[in-house]
Amino acid sequence: MSVPTAPAGDGSASPAIDIRSVSKSYTRGQQIVPVLQDVSFHIARGEFVALMGPSGSGKSTLLNLIAGIDRVDSGSILVGGVDITTLSESELARWRSRSIGFIFQFYNLIPVLSALENVELPLLLTPLSARERREHAKAALALVGLSDRLDHKPSELSGGQQQRTAIARAIVTDPDILVADEPTGDLDRVSAGEILDLMAGLNANLGKTIVMVTHDPRAAERAHLVRSLEKGLLIDDNGGDGGGNGNADPALHP
Amino acid sequence: MALLVSYSLRNLLARRMTTALTAGGMALVVFVFAAALMLAEGLRATLVQTGTAGNALALRKGSKSEIESVVDRGIAALVETRPEIARDADGSPLAAREVVVLINLAKRGTGEASNVMLRGIGEKSLGLRPQVRLKSGRMPRFGSLEIIAGEGVARRFKGAGLGEKLRFGMRQWTVVGIFDAGATGFNSEIWGDVDQFMNAFRRNAYTLILVRLAREDALAAFQAGLGADPRLQLDVKAETVFYAEQSEMMAKFLKILGVSLTAIFSIGAMIGAMITMHAAVAGRTGEIGTLRALGFPRRSILWAFVLEALFLGLLGGSVGLLAASGLQLFTISTMNFQTFSELAFGFALTPGIVLLSLAFGTGMGLLGGLIPALRAARIKIVDALRAA
Numbered sequence: 355m356s357v358p359t360a361p362a363g364d365g366s367a368s369p370a371i372d373i374r375s376v377s378k379s380y381t382r383g384q385q386i387v388p389v390l391q392d393v394s395f396h397i398a399r400g401e402f403v404a405l406m407g408p409s410g411s412g413k414s415t416l417l418n419l420i421a422g423i424d425r426v427d428s429g430s431i432l433v434g435g436v437d438i439t440t441l442s443e444s445e446l447a448r449w450r451s452r453s454i455g456f457i458f459q460f461y462n463l464i465p466v467l468s469a470l471e472n473v474e475l476p477l478l479l480t481p482l483s484a485r486e487r488r489e490h491a492k493a494a495l496a497l498v499g500l501s502d503r504l505d506h507k508p509s510e511l512s513g514g515q516q517q518r519t520a521i522a523r524a525i526v527t528d529p530d531i532l533v534a535d536e537p538t539g540d541l542d543r544v545s546a547g548e549i550l551d552l553m554a555g556l557n558a559n560l561g562k563t564i565v566m567v568t569h570d571p572r573a574a575e576r577a578h579l580v581r582s583l584e585k586g587l588l589i590d591d592n593g594g595d596g597g598g599n600g601n602a603d604p605a606l607h608p
Numbered sequence: 609m610a611l612l613v614s615y616s617l618r619n620l621l622a623r624r625m626t627t628a629l630t631a632g633g634m635a636l637v638v639f640v641f642a643a644a645l646m647l648a649e650g651l652r653a654t655l656v657q658t659g660t661a662g663n664a665l666a667l668r669k670g671s672k673s674e675i676e677s678v679v680d681r682g683i684a685a686l687v688e689t690r691p692e693i694a695r696d697a698d699g700s701p702l703a704a705r706e707v708v709v710l711i712n713l714a715k716r717g718t719g720e721a722s723n724v725m726l727r728g729i730g731e732k733s734l735g736l737r738p739q740v741r742l743k744s745g746r747m748p749r750f751g752s753l754e755i756i757a758g759e760g761v762a763r764r765f766k767g768a769g770l771g772e773k774l775r776f777g778m779r780q781w782t783v784v785g786i787f788d789a790g791a792t793g794f795n796s797e798i799w800g801d802v803d804q805f806m807n808a809f810r811r812n813a814y815t816l817i818l819v820r821l822a823r824e825d826a827l828a829a830f831q832a833g834l835g836a837d838p839r840l841q842l843d844v845k846a847e848t849v850f851y852a853e854q855s856e857m858m859a860k861f862l863k864i865l866g867v868s869l870t871a872i873f874s875i876g877a878m879i880g881a882m883i884t885m886h887a888a889v890a891g892r893t894g895e896i897g898t899l900r901a902l903g904f905p906r907r908s909i910l911w912a913f914v915l916e917a918l919f920l921g922l923l924g925g926s927v928g929l930l931a932a933s934g935l936q937l938f939t940i941s942t943m944n945f946q947t948f949s950e951l952a953f954g955f956a957l958t959p960g961i962v963l964l965s966l967a968f969g970t971g972m973g974l975l976g977g978l979i980p981a982l983r984a985a986r987i988k989i990v991d992a993l994r995a996a
Binding site for chain 1: 895898
């Protein structure tokens, strides 16, 4: 088993993300609503995975659990060998700041900060000096093609430009994993295509592992692997580019 | 962290109207707070300056104020023999026997009556009080029914202006001069010949003896010397200390009144700040979720909102203080109920009051912002992101 440096479709590499028998439910009033039931699978390093499924299938919850912003009821999630379900609140926050880049459907930029400051934000949690932070943030914005929009506020940017800024923010700390929740959900076709190109480029050129939740079949096409959820269960799906077979796990077929 | 500080500041700027209204409410409270303290301080400063360093006062034992005191002629003569008293060129002691009488005069404009203090002075009284200068007219001739009025009295009371006539003590008195005593209590007095006043009011004893000590450190010896004579029964105090004590009760009253009033008002202002900050948190729930997802700990979120509330309070405090500092241009005249006489004084702003007022403003912001900030820090990330 070797660690792939390029997007690996074979899935035989040591997993970047290892999800083991994860269950999660929410209480709505008196009722307990199961969202994920005994889900297990792993995502290889450098993989680009799309999570699909109808609303309420649990795909966003799964993404939140992988990203460490929600807690499992049972089971464990290993990311880069670290079991994040055992981390304390503050350890988890520190881990997220180093290991995860977030891309949201509605960009989630801070409206009062400029593009450059938005990108600089995650670096405040690092020991970098103010000058280094600015340099890193500028470099990240250059990478997404926004060098000429450093001082623009989010409201002065188009949807596509805002999402690029958000992507620059996600990669500025150089995390191994990017999680994207409907990254093209709020964009027109052209902008969506550009964002997907950008993400595919980050995956291919920088080797970022990407986990993307999407409804958009065009977005899913760009992933190497599509995993589908329905009613909290992972179902076998070959909708990807066929690279999913290596991830077959006995737990997927209960 | 500069970026977090500017994040808080810019959020305040982003909702200018809400910020201005909330800070305005707090500014009003700080204004009242600062004004009450400035008033108390102004009163204190006025009365402290009334005394002159190096002077000592002898009053009847146990007298809390000048009007309670009675000093017999014989005792006055004995006091003046003390060696601690400075002497002038011809060897006579630098001492003045004075009498203080309260009379009722009508105010200009309203005609409302108010107490004014008359001070019968000796030949040396003016020399012992270098802060008192004749501003216009001339000094009264001793042995005549002539008086001079402090600037404050001349301005505020009927018949007390230069050349005007006043009737009291069953006699008609002519104002022949106006004196300026700076920011002291004397500005609210009328002075005339001590013997004429004693005749008019049928007094046969003085109120006090004012002396200039030969050396400033002679006070203890002077006190001991007079205390050793059982016939005298006098209290001897430095003039500055005596007048400072006169202000204590009034200043304390003003302070307590001001502070308790503002304490009540401040609850309203804090609720205002709390509502503003709650709205700020509610409006930025998505942002909070984003920041937390990016790895900012709860602590940072708490700080960002607390900082915002502190800025809000500081802004309110500064505006209120600025407005209150304008009060220094005004003079207040009120009854000092320790001496039962009218006293004019101004608002005095000291560095201590500046600090206290700003601390009060930021304190209101902090208390108002703390609960919303705690709520912001406690929101679950996924719930917060859903609100984005």
